[in-house]
C-alpha cells in the first residue's frame with residue numbers, strides 16, 4: 001500500500017516534471033519570452049504536491065483525496081507541456097493572441113506593481129458595492145417582508161428596477177456621480193440589491209404561521225417576531241439571493257471597470273489590449289479566476305456558519 | 321363554581337369560517353364552558369368539530385364571531401405568555417438548538433439574563449439532558465414535543481393549552497409523557513386545557529371531559545372523572561367510563577349485536 005501511494009505521488013508530479021524538463025531541454029523560438037517565472041512555478045508545484053504526498057502518508061483521508069486528484073494533476077502538467085511546445089518552443093500558436101504559459105507568467109513579474117494596484121482597486125470596488133448592496137437589499141427586503149404598506153408601494157418598484165441589468169445605468173451614473181469608482185460601486189450595489197431584497201422579502205413572507213403563533217404565546221413582541229422568527233426563517237433565502245447577486249456582481253464589476261473606472265482588472269485588461277499585450281490579458285483573467293473563487297469560498301464559509309442548523313435538514317448546504 | 325374561582329370563562333362562543341366556495345361554515349356553535357383554577361380539562365370530539373378552533377380562541381390567536389372569552393374576568397384579546405400553547409406539531413424553531421428553543425420564552429420577555437440558570441432545569445425536567453445542543457431535526461418527534469412542553473412551561477403560564485400534544489407519538493412514549501404531564505401539573509398547579517383524540521388519555525389525565533358534537537361543534541356533555549391519581553387504565557371504573565363515553569359518542573352502538581352474528 002505504501003508503494004502504491006508513492007507511485008501515485010510520483011505520477012502526480014511527473015506531469016509537471018516532464019513539463020519542466022521540456023522547458024529546460026528545448027530552446028525557445030518565440031521572441032521576448034522569459035522562462036524563469038514559468039520554471040519556478042513548475043518547480044513550486046512539484047514541491048507543493050510532493051509535500052502534499054508526505055502529509056498524506058500519515059493521514060488516511062488526505063491520502064484518499066490526494067490519490068483521487070492524481071490523474072487530474074498529471075493531466076494539468078501534460079497540458080502545460082503541450083501548450084509550451086505548441087507556443088514558445090515551436091511557434092505553432094501565433095503571437096500575440098496565443099502566448100505561451102511562460103509568457104503569461106512573466107506578466108506577473110514585469111507588471112507586478114501595476115497589477116497589484118488594479119487587483120486592490122477591484123477588491124475595494126467589489127466589497128464597497130457588494131456590502132452596500134447586501135445591506136440595502138436585506139434592509140429593503142425586511143421592510144417589504146414585514147410592512148404591508150411597504151410591500152404594496154416598494155415591491156413593484158423593486159421588481160421593475162430589478163430586471164434592468166445594472167450596467168444599463170452606466171451613462172447616467174457616470175454623468176451624475178462623475179467618478180468611475182463611485183459609478184462602479186453604485187452599479188454593483190444596484191445589481192446586488194434586487195436579488196437580495198427579493199429573496200429577503202420572500203423568505204420572510206414564507207414563514208410558517210405557527211412560528212409566529214408560538215412566538216406570540218411565549219410573549220414575543222412584534223419586534224421580537226421580526227428579529228427572531230421572520231429573519232432567521234429568511235436566512236436561507238437571503239443566502240440564495242447573495243449567491244445570485246454575487247454572480248451578477250462579478251460581471252458588473254468587470255464591465256464597469258472596462259467602461260468607466262480608472263482602475264481594476266477590467267481596466268487593466270483594456271489597457272493591456274490597447275498595447276496589444278495579450279499575455280497580460282490572460283494573466284489578468286487568471287487573477288480574476290483566483291480572486292472570484294476566493295470570494296466565493298469566503299461567502300460559502302459565512303453561509304455554512306450561518307446556516308449550520310440546516311445541516312442534514314436540506315440536501316445541499318454546500319453548493320453556491 | 322363561582323365566577324371568582326374560574327380561570328377561564330367561555331360564554332356563548334360561535335365561530336364561522338369561509339368555506340371552499342366562500343360560503344360561511346359554522347364551526348363552533350354557542351359554546352359555553354368555565355374552567356376552574358388548577359383544573360385539568362380535556363376536550364374530545366370527532367375530527368373537524370372545532371377543537372383546535374376553540375383552543376385558539378382561548379389562546380387569543382383568533383377572535384370569535386360572537387360570544388365572550390374571559391381569563392380571570394378580563395376579556396381575552398390577544399395571545400399572551402399567561403396562556404401557554406402547545407401546538408399539534410411541536411413548532412420548535414428549526415434554527416435554534418433545543419436549549420435555545422426552551423430559552424426562547426425567557427428571551428422573548430427579556431428575562432433571559434436574570435433567569436438563564438433555569439434553562440438547564442427545564443431541559444432536565446423533560447428529560448432532554450445531553451441534547452441541549454441538538455437542532456430540532458436531529459431529535460425524535462417525542463423529544464421535540466417534550467422540548468415544546470418545556471418551552472411553554474419555562475414561562476410558568478397560568479393556563480396551559482395543549483392541542484393533541486401527544487398525538488403523533490407511539491403508545492409507549494405517549495404513556496410516559498402522560499405521566500410526566502400529570503406530575504408537572506400537580507407540581508405547578510396551573511390550569512390545563514387539553515384537546516385529544518384519545519379517550520383513554522382524556523380519562524387518564526383529566527378531572528373533567530368535554531365532549532363535542534360533529535360540526536358545527538357544540539358541547540354535548542361534560543363528564544366528571546372522580547378517580548384519584550395515579551389512575552389505573554385497567555380498573556373497573558376506568559373502563560366503565562370509557563364505555564360510557566364511547567356510547568355517548570355513538571361509537572359503541574350494537575357492539576354486542578355484531579359479535580352475535
Ligand SMILES: Nc1ncnc2c1ncn2[C@@H]1O[C@H](COP(=O)(O)OP(=O)(O)OP(=O)(O)O)[C@@H](O)[C@H]1O
Pocket residue numbers: 337338339347366367368369370371372373374535
Ligand atoms: N382558518 C380557517 N379557515 C377556514 N376554515 C377553517 C379554518 N380553521 C379551521 N377551519 C375549519 O374549521 C373546522 C374545524 O377545524 P378544527 O381545526 O378546529 O378541527 P379539530 O376539531 O381540531 O379537528 P382535528 O381533530 O382533526 O384536529 C374544519 O372543518 C376546518 O376545515
Ligand SMILES: [Mg+2]
Pocket residue numbers: 371372373408483
Ligand atoms: Mg385540531
